[in-house]
Amino acid sequence: MANYDYEIVNGRKIRVRPKETVSEIDKNGYFRRQPNHFTTPFGDGENDLKAEGNKRYRLVWAKLCHWSNRAAIARELEGLEDQISVNMVEHAPHEKNLGWEYVYNENNIDPVFGDQFLSEAYYRADDDYQGRTTVPALIDTTTGKVVNNDYNWLTTYFEVNFRPWHKKGAPELYPVELREEVDKMNLWLFDNINNAVYRSSFSRSNEGHFDGVNTFFADFAVPPADAKGRIEGEEDGFRASTHYDLALPKIDWDAQWKVSTERAYLSSDPTHPIYLGNNRRFDIDPTWYDLGAESPKKEEKETPPSCGCCCG
Numbered sequence: 001m002a003n004y005d006y007e008i009v010n011g012r013k014i015r016v017r018p019k020e021t022v023s024e025i026d027k028n029g030y031f032r033r034q035p036n037h038f039t040t041p042f043g044d045g046e047n048d049l050k051a052e053g054n055k056r057y058r059l060v061w062a063k064l065c066h067w068s069n070r071a072a073i074a075r076e077l078e079g080l081e082d083q084i085s086v087n088m089v090e091h092a093p094h095e096k097n098l099g100w101e102y103v104y105n106e107n108n109i110d111p112v113f114g115d116q117f118l119s120e121a122y123y124r125a126d127d128d129y130q131g132r133t134t135v136p137a138l139i140d141t142t143t144g145k146v147v148n149n150d151y152n153w154l155t156t157y158f159e160v161n162f163r164p165w166h167k168k169g170a171p172e173l174y175p176v177e178l179r180e181e182v183d184k185m186n187l188w189l190f191d192n193i194n195n196a197v198y199r200s201s202f203s204r205s206n207e208g209h210f211d212g213v214n215t216f217f218a219d220f221a222v223p224p225a226d227a228k229g230r231i232e233g234e235e236d237g238f239r240a241s242t243h244y245d246l247a248l249p250k251i252d253w254d255a256q257w258k259v260s261t262e263r264a265y266l267s268s269d270p271t272h273p274i275y276l277g278n279n280r281r282f283d284i285d286p287t288w289y290d291l292g293a294e295s296p297k298k299e300e301k302e303t304p305p306s307c308g309c310c311c312g
């Protein structure tokens with residue numbers, strides 16, 4: 001077992017949260033997100049998690065976390081409030097950063113598990129788990145162990161596997177005919193928006209930071225484009241949006257727009273680590289997590305010489 005740092009809180013030995021700015025940074029200073037650790041799916045397979053209502057599972061989420069908001073929203077939309085219980089966490093000041101804590105409960109103790117920190121359920125599941133203990137987390141109340149923190153698919157399990165427990169008239173959030181499209185959209189969202197924010201914030205080099213920033217801004221404010229990718233009111237406008245590539249992968253946008261979209265970084269590029277073709281489970285190239293690996297490099301662009309006066 002690795003060496004861990006602990007703090008004693010109310011007589012509990014609580015492990016100090018690992019710092020992403022140390023453990024998830026590659027040698028070029030890029031942020032490389034830890035893989036999800038508890039990814040066993042719900043299903044009929046021998047080793048799959050078994051869906052069950054009656055509050056067998058407890059969802060832990062936090063207001064500030066977009067991924068966990070999604071799980072909490074899906075649970076309520078489908079009317080699973082009486083079937084999957086819920087609790088919320090926040091960070092609270094301690095000498096060291098101890099991660100998510102049940103600050104909304106009396107004495108900061110979750111009444112079901114008797115835990116003060118979410119990490120306690122993570123380490124019950126895997127005592128040598130080295131990553132950050134994140135929300136959303138689904139905990140099995142029969143064992144008190146985290147069984148799934150796979151934010152992308154958790155919502156889908158609520159929609160598909162927990163269907164027998166949905167309220168009457170619950171919306172179908174993952175209709176069969178749209179699943180492929182929804183999956184693609186989720187991939188795009190992960191790569192270009194949600195995780196781009198992390199890449200811009202936690203990178204420890206300018207390159208890594210701007211890689212995140214540029215990805216985010218290239219794709220966030222996507223104005224509506226017509227079928228050819230043209231944006232109304234912009235004569236030469238085009239959108240370097242990964243979503244279009246994922247949704248309409250057969251179109252060569254560069255040829256279409258007769259202009260280079262400089263896509264080297266985005267997930268339409270087979271060399272991009274998130275490029276997955278039709279793979280549904282984020283089977284990202286394992287070297288993406290290898291912090292010793294080379295980060296992708298953008299080609300340097302020549303900066304036009306300035307006039308040396310007011311233009312700087």
Ligand SMILES: N[C@@H](CCC(=O)N[C@@H](CS)C(=O)NCC(=O)O)C(=O)O
Nearest residue numbers: 036065066067099132133134135149
């Ligand atoms: N499960 C994912 C994504 C979920 C995630 O990153 N959640 C963030 C909040 S948005 C979190 O719980 N962070 C807790 C922490 O870093 O201590 C992961 O392991 O990276």
